[in-house]
Amino acid sequence: MVYMFLANGFEEIEALCPLDLLRRAGVEVTTVGIGGDSIRGSHGITVQADIPDTLYSDSAPDMLILPGGMPGSKNLDESRIVDAALRVGAKRGAYLAAICAAPMVLGRRGLLEGKEAICYPGFEGELKGATISEKRVVRDGNIITGAGMGVALEFGLALVSVLKGEDAARKLRAAVLAD
Numbered sequence: 001m002v003y004m005f006l007a008n009g010f011e012e013i014e015a016l017c018p019l020d021l022l023r024r025a026g027v028e029v030t031t032v033g034i035g036g037d038s039i040r041g042s043h044g045i046t047v048q049a050d051i052p053d054t055l056y057s058d059s060a061p062d063m064l065i066l067p068g069g070m071p072g073s074k075n076l077d078e079s080r081i082v083d084a085a086l087r088v089g090a091k092r093g094a095y096l097a098a099i100c101a102a103p104m105v106l107g108r109r110g111l112l113e114g115k116e117a118i119c120y121p122g123f124e125g126e127l128k129g130a131t132i133s134e135k136r137v138v139r140d141g142n143i144i145t146g147a148g149m150g151v152a153l154e155f156g157l158a159l160v161s162v163l164k165g166e167d168a169a170r171k172l173r174a175a176v177l178a179d
Contacts, residue, residue: 004065007034011069012041018156025160042069053081068100099146115140120148
């Protein structure tokens with residue numbers, strides 16, 4: 001199963017664009033609200049999460065997604081449920097995806113050690129052990145990171161690619177961009 005964690009102050013485009021792309025590709029994604037199921041984004045858009053964090057209990061997730069934004073990324077970082085989910089996911093080899101400031105959550109847990117990663121400019125110091133990339137979206141093994149809101153579409157397509165295959169991502173890209 002795929003989960004996207006939403007915390008108050010999340011960047012709406014970094015969450016909703018990849019979520020939309022994944023669902024268009026037929027991926028079942030459950031949004032998990034940190035602290036409840038009604039979560040307010042950093043630009044005042046309130047989203048109804050599928051479940052509150054208290055109902056999250058997957059011991060073998062396929063992918064965990066962290067959208068960025070502030071203070072959303074900080075709120076994800078402080079969540080015990082997100083921490084536990086990431087530790088279990090990492091141990092099981094789940095894909096861990098984070099965009100903008102959210103890669104700091106992975107970095108602070110040592111999950112980027114020896115990996116190539118990218119984040120929003122200014123957060124590079126939080127990516128403990130990572131090689132900072134110049135790419136907009138980076139996949140290194142089970143870690144997928146994106147630079148920020150401007151690459152939300154590219155980030156979402158990268159998630160589709162690892163879950164449904166490169167061909168599915170290419171077809172979806174052509175459909176949404178009318179290439």
